[in-house]
Amino acid sequence: MNNHWRTLFLAFLVLVSTGCTRKTGAAAPQPTVFGSVLVESSGGKQMGATGTVLAQPVVVQINDDQGNAVSNALVEFSGPAGVSFDPSSGPTDSSGQLSTNVTLGSMAGRYQLTAHTFTKAQKPVELKIEEIALGYQQMVGYQLDNKYCARCHNSESSAERVSNYDNLEVKPHPFTEGDTLNKMSDVDLTAIIGHGGPALNKSALMPPYSYTLSKTEIEALIAYIRLISDPPYHASGTVYAKK
């Protein structure tokens, strides 16, 4: 009987020890070049549908203390569950950069991605990059924003679409302006979109859309506005009595 316990105990020990050992044998060759700072070159703050590849790759750059780009230093990317990178790690190129295609997870929301590298002293260096995944509802909102709202609410102009923001006497709130919009309840947002500025004693330059957009469309627009707001919006939700 004693023998059995011993065997079991030994087996347990073996299992635990194998489980704890990190596989290092087949890992990529150790980097020989190190930088000290990770900076984002491009690709942050993008929006894409859930589960899809972001339109632009995320590009990060490794610099040394003097701010010069470091080539051949190792960068690794990581993110929340469901996010994948292609490639997920690799050496920086001759201009000190590594570019990766990011596939977003399947839930709508903000995704914080991290790029990692090490300094020569093996000190970890991290860079946080945020991306936004639009679910079905937010995607509808995004399209409606593009069609109806962005011409006034987004001050950025392009040759294809000139912004009207600068021409307006009363400036509209950009949808990312969390400081203002997060204080407004869903009911208020619905009222102002549906019945126009005067519904909340605000400017008549904001026209009412309740005869143009459906209830579902207005809800979608609000879901989108809530998702892209900066600082992020936290729904207060229904308050239940504590048990």
Place this chain on the structure above:
Amino acid sequence: MSAFGTVSLLLLIALAIAPAKNHFSEWRHYQKQYLALIRDRGEAVTLQRHFRGGIQQIWLPQLGVVDRCTTCHVGLKEASLADVTTQPFRQHPVIPHTLDQFGCVMCHRGQGPATTVEEAHRSTLAWEQPILPAKYVQSSCGQCHRAPLTGTPQLNLGRTLLTRYGCVHCHTIKLPDGSVIQPTDDPPSLEHIADKTTREWIYAWLKDPQAYAVTATMPNFKLSDPDARDISAFLISDSTPLAGDTEPAPKNEKTPDPTAGASLYGESFCASCHAVQNAAGNVVGGDIGPELTRVGTKAKPEWLRAWLRNPRVYDSGTAMPHYRFTDPQLSLLTSFLGNKTDSDFLANVHLDAATPGQIAHGKLLVTEYGCASCHEINGIKKPDNFAPELTRIGSKPLTQVIFLPGMTHALPDYIAAKIRQPRSFGAALKMPQFSLAPAQVDALTTALLALTDRAHDLPTALTVPAKQPSNYQPAGEAGKLMDDMACFTCHAINGRGGDLAPDLTWEGSSVQREWLLAFLKNPGTLRPALIRRMPRFNISDDDAKELTDYIMTVYQTPAFDRDSMPTSGYPATQVEQGRQLFYSKYACQSCHIVDTKVDKGYIGPTLTQVGSRLTAPWIYHWLKDPQAMRPGSIEPNRNMSDEDARALTAFLMMQKSSSKGAKK
């Protein structure tokens, strides 16, 4: 005795197996986990009341849906679980359908009746359809919805790419309604190619189309040097000359001024359709016509001149309008475009004179690669069903699929890999290499995955049909003129045409005759902020009159009579009331300009002369319901009272053009 005891013990154990298996089943484990999860939440009582233990099932016989997913995914309908991120307890994101309408596998695939994680989500021996990865989920919308949806940009893009990149030239795709997807690209005919370009250009283009134009949709056939040499030899020898294409420019002509050429290119709004890559590498311009970055390296000057004079001679169906340029203008543009060259493109191309053997081999290759599926080529018939039909590709049995080593054994991965690198499945395959971004590959895969057996077998009541393509053709002389000027490239009428410019179906009810006549002769801009505008076609007075008469007579709405309200003479009080409404209640100045000194709205058309442009009933009905007059208009419907709409109409009708004595 002891034997009897052992047997009964064994029997007891055997009897206990079934209940024990049931007791320890995965789904019970998840249900217990769920109950533990909600126990401490504030809304526990509500959640517990909603919870139903045991196997749950959504059964929709006419859809063939038997889904037990809700057995483990218990919180799908619980809005209060928005903060829960662990599966299988997440709340389902908001979509336009409910679980009870369609179940789960209609959108997510997988094995609905299964009650274990493995069987439900992954392909097993008995079930090969695993859960669809989230990135392709829009394909499921496409099973019923044949028209583009606001919420499915990826599917819409994929469907556009299928027709725009010419996939359907080679692959037949029959839709469940019996129609066949038609390509929307217009690959040029090669019947007179020798007029247009040189053999060297054809060779370099065949070797790498994207080296000539980054936006080229022509795929790379990965031809060897001798094969490209032979195909170019055949195409040149096969080409027949076209009268006019080789006519040289008139003699004794001054060297055209390059800046004047650039301004003519700009004034003619060539960039609305054609793109040019700038020094920074950005492609700027429209994508209706081919990119012109290196057009001088490709097009022979004589041909370019003939094409600009009247493109319809070379290609009767071209989207390019007939501009009616004068001879000096033709010289300006020909020289301007001819200077867009890139000496690197043809630098390393040196071809010896073609031998009959090379030409014959070239012809063989052209037949083998199915070039005639896209291009018209003298003496070669367009092949039927050149490539496999893709009508039900979204349900292709995995047993018929050959996977590459190391590939995930799933249909979406196979389709995506096949689009991304067709030749990786065999060097001898004919499918060429397309230049597609990762997002475009995913979009195409999504569009193809929508072509399932289920899409074909759905009850017709459930399908949402696409808008039927219209082959509307205006009649008579005006019809010929409209074809000549390619109006349908930008404007839609009665369901046919592009969406770059306003729909003209009811133009005759909308505008005043004098304005239209003047506009056709010399189009001014209505929306100053737009970079893509109506070009000037230099049409004759007779042609302008012909077109105006046709538009005014034929394109009228049945909704009202355009003469039912006067064009002027509104009472001053009503006009003043309209002005008040314009500036205060409706704040129209946020998007429109009536008084250039005060107003700054650049979104809608400028209204400074609207009283000379539009008819009063059109303005009135537009104010009442813009989308009824022009579907998709972004002007919000203000639910205006009749009185307000009449006053605003009066105010706007008083905004006349200066020649008629403006108010201000």
